[in-house]
Amino acid sequence: MHNSLITFIRELYGSSDFIPLHQPTFEGNEKNYVSNTIDSTFVSSVGAYVDEFESALSSYCDAAATVAVVNGTNGLQSALHMAGVTRDELVITQSMTFVATCNAIHWLGAEPVFVDISDTTLGMCPLSLAGFLDEYCKLSNNVCLHKQTGKRVRAVVPMHTFGHPVDLSRLIEICQNWNLSLVEDAAESLGSTYKGQHTGTFGRFGVLSFNGNKIITTGGGGAVLCKTKVDGTKLKHFTTTAKLPHAFEFIHDEYAYNARMPNLNAALGLAQLEQLALFIEKKRQLAAYYADFFKGTAFKFVQEPQNTRANYWLNAIVCENKECRDGLLKYANSSGVMMRPVWKPMHQLSLYSNCIAHEMRNTEWFADRLVNLPSSVPSVE
Numbered sequence: 001m002h003n004s005l006i007t008f009i010r011e012l013y014g015s016s017d018f019i020p021l022h023q024p025t026f027e028g029n030e031k032n033y034v035s036n037t038i039d040s041t042f043v044s045s046v047g048a049y050v051d052e053f054e055s056a057l058s059s060y061c062d063a064a065a066t067v068a069v070v071n072g073t074n075g076l077q078s079a080l081h082m083a084g085v086t087r088d089e090l091v092i093t094q095s096m097t098f099v100a101t102c103n104a105i106h107w108l109g110a111e112p113v114f115v116d117i118s119d120t121t122l123g124m125c126p127l128s129l130a131g132f133l134d135e136y137c138k139l140s141n142n143v144c145l146h147k148q149t150g151k152r153v154r155a156v157v158p159m160h161t162f163g164h165p166v167d168l169s170r171l172i173e174i175c176q177n178w179n180l181s182l183v184e185d186a187a188e189s190l191g192s193t194y195k196g197q198h199t200g201t202f203g204r205f206g207v208l209s210f211n212g213n214k215i216i217t218t219g220g221g222g223a224v225l226c227k228t229k230v231d232g233t234k235l236k237h238f239t240t241t242a243k244l245p246h247a248f249e250f251i252h253d254e255y256a257y258n259a260r261m262p263n264l265n266a267a268l269g270l271a272q273l274e275q276l277a278l279f280i281e282k283k284r285q286l287a288a289y290y291a292d293f294f295k296g297t298a299f300k301f302v303q304e305p306q307n308t309r310a311n312y313w314l315n316a317i318v319c320e321n322k323e324c325r326d327g328l329l330k331y332a333n334s335s336g337v338m339m340r341p342v343w344k345p346m347h348q349l350s351l352y353s354n355c356i357a358h359e360m361r362n363t364e365w366f367a368d369r370l371v372n373l374p375s376s377v378p379s380v381e
């Protein structure tokens with residue numbers, strides 16, 4: 001089985017060399033746009049590509065406004081700050097996520113609270129979220145308070161794992177009932193839709209990442225999709241040193257970040273975005289080949305949830321148990337085909353092991369069994 005899987009993957013990529021988990025594809029205007037920035041000298045904090053990239057993202061995702069930033073982690077931190085998260089507050093997220101989600105919360109002086117994931121989406125489980133709120137929280141003057149600590153719960157951050165959208169309708173309803181801000185960690189799900197609408201546009205903010213391993217890359221970078229133009233303007237101000245417009249004076253009116261995406265990176269991003277639809281088409285085809293291969297085997301291929309269209313950023317399978325997972329990981333990686341387990345759950349990292357954690361049944365079950373497969377955009381049709 002292991003051997004036939006390796007052969008299958010090598011055939012998919014038409015390669016007998018090392019096959020990485022995910023590498024970027026540059027087959028469009030990348031060199032052209034990047035060298036334009038060099039020719040024009042506008043490589044840094046001024047330049048037309050940033051504006052173009054932001055408006056292209058807004059129209060692709062159908063967002064009211066988009067702000068490009070230096071990376072997804074800063075995007076999360078900026079968005080949560082704009083959503084009102086401050087020191088000593090609580091932010092509910094899922095334990096199965098990349099550590100950046102939690103670090104963004106931490107550096108605002110707030111603390112993450114972990115709820116379980118759903119076994120159909122691999123993202124935040126609405127039942128677990130509602131269960132936690134019902135049992136441990138109360139609404140007081142429309143402010144959600146954690147009963148035991150008295151701390152305010154300000155926001156909820158679901159993450160669309162590997163590009164598979166979470167059950168947004170139910171999460172939105174719960175957030176409305178409890179007066180909580182919804183901020184989507186859509187770092188992995190650019191181009192994925194839920195009931196026909198782009199992930200990242202359901203919450204007040206949705207955060208994208210363009211790190212080198214994501215579906216499109218700017219080298220390093222991120223963006224925040226905003227539900228309103230007003231939020232977009234405020235967020236732009238906050239991420240660009242909060243300088244008031246003036247012909248020559250330097251007046252700043254907020255403790256802000258310098259998190260603007262450089263023009264050099266935006267040029268690369270714009271060229272990548274032009275190919276995103278094609279990348280997604282090819283990735284969905286790749287996913288269909290994988291799904292077919294794993295039919296009737298001991299491995300369960302992770303399919304897009306109902307009512308969604310996933311970008312299949314990273315393909316994944318569920319192994320029967322941890323021993324099977326470890327056997328596969330060992331075999332594949334020593335055969336030059338990269339496979340990876342999912343992240344260690346956040347409530348098990350010493351950094352976050354003291355945080356409040358609700359039930360973790362699915363999180364711990366999947367943490368032992370998930371394996372990511374090579375998922376670069378195949379160059380073959």
Ligand SMILES: *Cc1c(COP(=O)(O)O)cnc(C)c1O
Binds near residue numbers: 073187221
């Ligand atoms: C990649 C990623 C981020 C962080 O993005 P960076 O651009 O690397 O800072 C945040 N959350 C999730 C779930 C991610 O996968």
